[in-house]
Amino acid sequence: MSAAPRASTAGAVPGTLNLGNSVRALLRRSLEVYGDSPQAAGWLRMHLARFDEPLRVAIAGKVKAGKSTLLNALVGEAVAPTDAGECTRVVTWYQDGNSPKVILHPKDSPPRPLSIHRRDGALSFDLGGLPPDRIDRLVVDWPTQSLRGTTLIDTPGIDSLSAETSARSHQFLAPEDAPTAADAVIYLMRHLHSGDVRFLESFHDQGVARATAVNTIAVLSRADEIGVGRLDALMSAKRIASRYRSDDKLRDLCQTVVAVAGLLAQTGRTMQQVEFAALTELSTLPREGMDALLLSADRFVTSDTTAALNTEQRGSLLERFGLFGVRLGVTLIRQGVNDPAKLSAELVRRSGLDDLREVLNIQFTERRDLLKARSALLALDLVLHREPRTASAPLAVELERIMAGAHEFAELRLLTALRSGAVKVPDDARVEAEQLLGGEGGAPAARLGLDPSASADPSQSRQAAMEALSRWRRRAENPLSTRALADTARVVVRSCEGILATLPR
Structure with a gap:
C-alpha cells in the first residue's frame, strides 16, 4: 500500500501519540522474537508499516445496499463499478496513486496489471477471464485528494445468492486465522434487518479491551427510497436513523447511524x-x-x-x-x-453525504492512530496465541498491560458499556460521560461540547474542561454515588485531565 503523510496531531485524541509509540515499540520487540516465522513476521511488519499509511476503511453491506455508489460519492469520481458484474464480487482496494492503474492479485500466482477503460463515464476493467474465487483482491490506484488520507475497500455483498461471494466478505472483514486488513468499517443497510445485526455481531471483537463499536459506522443507505421518492424522503430517513441510534442493540455494535441517499450523492459530485x-x-x-x-x-x-x-x-x-x-x-x-x-x-x-463525511472525520480520522494501534494489538494477540514461545512471554505481559492499562482502551470499554446498558448511571451523567469519553468525537472541543471554532480560544476550552473535571471529581468522591457511577467518574476524571494536558495555557 502506498504511504501518505502523517496526519496532523492538532485536535488528536488525548494520549493516542503515546499509545501509538508504545505499540510500535512492542511490534519491533515482537519482530525480534518472531523474525524466523515468515507468516508472523509478515503480519507484524505489515501492522508496523500501517502506522504510516492511510487509514483503511472497508465498506460492507448486503447485495444492492449501494456500497460502490457510496464509495464513488466519497471519492467524487465514478471509480467503482456499480453494475452486477464480476468486479463487484471481488474485494477491491481504492487508494491514492501517482497515476491510474489496477493491479490484480490472484491467490495462486504473481500480481499483474489490468487495462483500464471508461464506459459511460465510469471506470471498468476486465478480469481477463479469471474467476472471482481465484482472486485475492484488486488494488486500484487513483490520483485524488479524497483518497490521500483514507484507503477505501469495497467488499462483495453479504447474504448474496452466491455463498462464495458472501464468504469472501466475511473472510476479509472477520477472518478466523489472520488479522483483519481493515481498521474501520462503514456498514450499509436499507433498513435494520436481523441479518445486519448478525453480521455486525460477527465483526464485533470480544475480549479484554476489544469489546467496542468504535470502528464501525452504520449508514441507512438509499435513503431517498424510504419516502418513495417524495421531496421529504431524506427527512423521513433521518428520523429513522435517529431512532436506530437509540436502539440499545445497535448502539452496542456501531458508533452511530447516518442516513445517506448514495445515488444522489454520487450524481451530485x-x-x-x-x-x-x-x-x-x-x-x-x-x-x-x-x-x-x-x-x-x-x-x-x-x-x-x-x-x-x-x-x-x-x-x-x-x-x-x-x-x-x-x-x-x-x-x-x-x-x-x-x-x-x-x-x-x-x-x-x-x-446526507456531508453529514457522513463529518462523522467519518470525527469518528475515524481523529482516531486514526488509536484504530491502527488497536488493529496492531489484535494482530499481535493472534500471533502469540498461534505461535506461543518461551521468549514471547514478556510480549504477552506487555500486550496485556497496554490493553488493560492504556486509558484510550479504558475509555472505549466504558463507552461501550454505557451505550449497551451494561453500566447504568443516571441519564444526565451518562450523556455527559459519553461525550467526555469521545462518543461525539475525540478532539477536545467535541468532548467538551463546544463549537469547533472554540479551539481558537484556549481559555474557553480550559474553563469548560476545569468545570467538567470538578463535576466528575465530586461524583467520584461522593459517598452517595453508586459503585457504577463512582467507577465511571474515575475514568471520566482521567479523560478530563487528558483534555487539559492537550490545551495550551
Whole structure:
C-alpha cells in the first residue's frame, strides 16, 4: 500500500501519540522474537508499516445496499463499478496513486496489471477471464485528494445468492486465522434487518479491551427510497436513523447511524453540464405535467411530453438521478438554483453525504492512530496465541498491560458499556460521560461540547474542561454515588485531565 503523510496531531485524541509509540515499540520487540516465522513476521511488519499509511476503511453491506455508489460519492469520481458484474464480487482496494492503474492479485500466482477503460463515464476493467474465487483482491490506484488520507475497500455483498461471494466478505472483514486488513468499517443497510445485526455481531471483537463499536459506522443507505421518492424522503430517513441510534442493540455494535441517499450523492459530485441542461428543460414543464411524469419510472421514460428530451435521454437521467433526484433537481432549479456548481453542491448537501463525511472525520480520522494501534494489538494477540514461545512471554505481559492499562482502551470499554446498558448511571451523567469519553468525537472541543471554532480560544476550552473535571471529581468522591457511577467518574476524571494536558495555557 502506498504511504501518505502523517496526519496532523492538532485536535488528536488525548494520549493516542503515546499509545501509538508504545505499540510500535512492542511490534519491533515482537519482530525480534518472531523474525524466523515468515507468516508472523509478515503480519507484524505489515501492522508496523500501517502506522504510516492511510487509514483503511472497508465498506460492507448486503447485495444492492449501494456500497460502490457510496464509495464513488466519497471519492467524487465514478471509480467503482456499480453494475452486477464480476468486479463487484471481488474485494477491491481504492487508494491514492501517482497515476491510474489496477493491479490484480490472484491467490495462486504473481500480481499483474489490468487495462483500464471508461464506459459511460465510469471506470471498468476486465478480469481477463479469471474467476472471482481465484482472486485475492484488486488494488486500484487513483490520483485524488479524497483518497490521500483514507484507503477505501469495497467488499462483495453479504447474504448474496452466491455463498462464495458472501464468504469472501466475511473472510476479509472477520477472518478466523489472520488479522483483519481493515481498521474501520462503514456498514450499509436499507433498513435494520436481523441479518445486519448478525453480521455486525460477527465483526464485533470480544475480549479484554476489544469489546467496542468504535470502528464501525452504520449508514441507512438509499435513503431517498424510504419516502418513495417524495421531496421529504431524506427527512423521513433521518428520523429513522435517529431512532436506530437509540436502539440499545445497535448502539452496542456501531458508533452511530447516518442516513445517506448514495445515488444522489454520487450524481451530485459527478454531475455533467448536459444533465443540468436536461433538468433545466424539465423545469419548464407545467407543474401538473411534471408531477404526472414522476409518478413512476416507466411513466417518466416513456410518456409523451413537451420537453425536448427523448426516451433515451430521460432513461439516462433516471439512471443517474433516480426519481427523487430528478424531482429534487427540478424543484431546486425552479426555486432559483440556476448554476450547475450550486445545484451540484445543494444535491450533495441534501443527500446526507456531508453529514457522513463529518462523522467519518470525527469518528475515524481523529482516531486514526488509536484504530491502527488497536488493529496492531489484535494482530499481535493472534500471533502469540498461534505461535506461543518461551521468549514471547514478556510480549504477552506487555500486550496485556497496554490493553488493560492504556486509558484510550479504558475509555472505549466504558463507552461501550454505557451505550449497551451494561453500566447504568443516571441519564444526565451518562450523556455527559459519553461525550467526555469521545462518543461525539475525540478532539477536545467535541468532548467538551463546544463549537469547533472554540479551539481558537484556549481559555474557553480550559474553563469548560476545569468545570467538567470538578463535576466528575465530586461524583467520584461522593459517598452517595453508586459503585457504577463512582467507577465511571474515575475514568471520566482521567479523560478530563487528558483534555487539559492537550490545551495550551
